[in-house]
Amino acid sequence: MIDTAHSTAVLEDIQLEPQELQALIHRADTIFKAHFPQTVCFERAIFFSWGCTIGDCTFCYMSTQPKDKPPRETKRSSESILAEFIIAKQLGWDIGFFTGGIGVLKPDEQEQLLKTASEIIGEKIWLSVGPVAKPLLQKYLPYIKGVVGSTETINPELHKIVCPSKPLAPYERMFEAAKELNLKRAMTFIVGMGETHDDLKLLIDFIKKYQIHKIHIYSLIPQKGTMFENASIPTAEDQAWWIANLRIAFPELDIQCGIWEDRIAYLPLLLTSGANSFSKFRALNLFGTKLADDVEFQATLTGRSFVGTLTKLPDKTDENWNQEVDRLSLDQDMKEHIRVKLFQYLNQMRKNLNQKSQPKSEIKKQGMIDELHHP
Known part of the structure; x- marks a missing residue:
């Protein structure tokens, strides 16, 4: 049972203004508690590439990659992908989705990875690879629970600016095909790219129209080399406003919030606003570090238990x-x-844990030794 007084204290610590926002979040929190267990988990999005055949979304890291490098050359090895699935399963992470650049994997490659990944985690997977035609959805049916549309924003004019070569219409067709195949539907929404609160109605209508089961609410990460390079980072309150309104509009919607290592302190507010889970933490690189400790601590400040x-x-x-x-x-x-890849990951994670347990002087000494061996 969540301590309501404790949840209120979390809100007061963040000093929410105005009072209307605090009331909105309190209402969303009450609705969440009535519909979901009082737990929180980390969701891992597992990427298969760092390039994309579209490559011109104006907020995206992939748009900054060298244009002369074929997107298929940005693929990760299959062994590294599958090793990551093994770790995610054993550490109790949810798989947010399997994803990567549009057009990078061939359908047969994708099918084989989905087959083995679902075998590893013991369940079907969310797939986010751009718009997928119905015949391919049918091909992947044994391994996927649903599809994620990287819709990013629903305002049609803003969408043309931030995703000039990635229109909404193909995603809408994919959602219709997914409904016919009894697949779940999920979508993404990024706060901080120029949307206004007036766009909330558009978003609610879109969720209703396509019977969306899950939404990933991210906040803009200003990427160097994009038009948003010098943009302001959205506040916790900015992101919380969207989460709270969607929780109130859709009491049973699965809402996932994205953070980053510079936004760990956002987590209590985003969860209190009605988010089920969180992602966008570099869990392999930062596993066992002080930052990871802080994530778990912040996630439980609302009284939820960490899964x-x-x-x-x-x-x-x-x-x-x-x-x-x-x-x-x-x-x-x-x-x-x-x-080989599995133990490379595990050895780095063990190293993180060992460094955290060492006195600072020992960590500094070890760092000097590492530099001598790996200049």
Whole structure:
């Protein structure tokens, strides 16, 4: 049971103004508590590439990549992707979606990765790879629970500016096809690109029209080399306003909020506003660090219990981890490649944990040793 007085204290600590916003968030929090368990989890979006065949969304990191590099050359190796799925499963992270640049993976490549990934996590996966035609959705049906439309914003004029080559219409067709196939539908919305509160009605109407099950509410990350490079970072209150209004409009909607390591302190307010879960934390790189400690602490300030972990590795021997690879329905050569990547990730995570437990003087000394060996 959540301590209501404690939740109110969280709001007061953030010094919300005006009072109308505080009342809005309190109402959203009450609705959330009536419809969901009092838990919070981290969602991991697993990427398969860092390039995109569109590459001109004016807010996106992928738009800053060298134009002379073919997007297919930005693919991650299959073994690194699958090793990450193993870690996510064992640490209790939800898989927000499997994603990457539009047009980077061929359908057969995508199908094989989806098949193995769903085998690893023991359930179907959300897929976010741009608009997907109905025949391909049918092909992926054994492995996907739903599709995510990277809609970004619903205002038609703003959408033309921020996603000039990624119109909404193909996503709308995908949502219709998904409905026919009994697949769930999710979408993304980024706060801070020029939307206004008047756009809320457009967003609500869109969610109703396509019977959206889940929405990812992010706030703009000003990327160097984009038109938003010098834009102001949205405040916690900016992001919370959208979350709270959607929670009130849709009591059972799954709402996921995106943070970043410079916005960890946003988390209590975003959860109190009605978000179910959070993402956009670099969990592999920052696992077991002070920042990861802070994320778990902030996430529980509202009284919710934290599901999974960003700070503790499971009590597994190397042999136990090897068994996770051995049980996969893959050839031995691929298993060996996955094993190598898995232990690369685990060794870095263990290193983070060891550094956190060392006195500062020992960490500095180890850093000097690392520099000598890896200039």
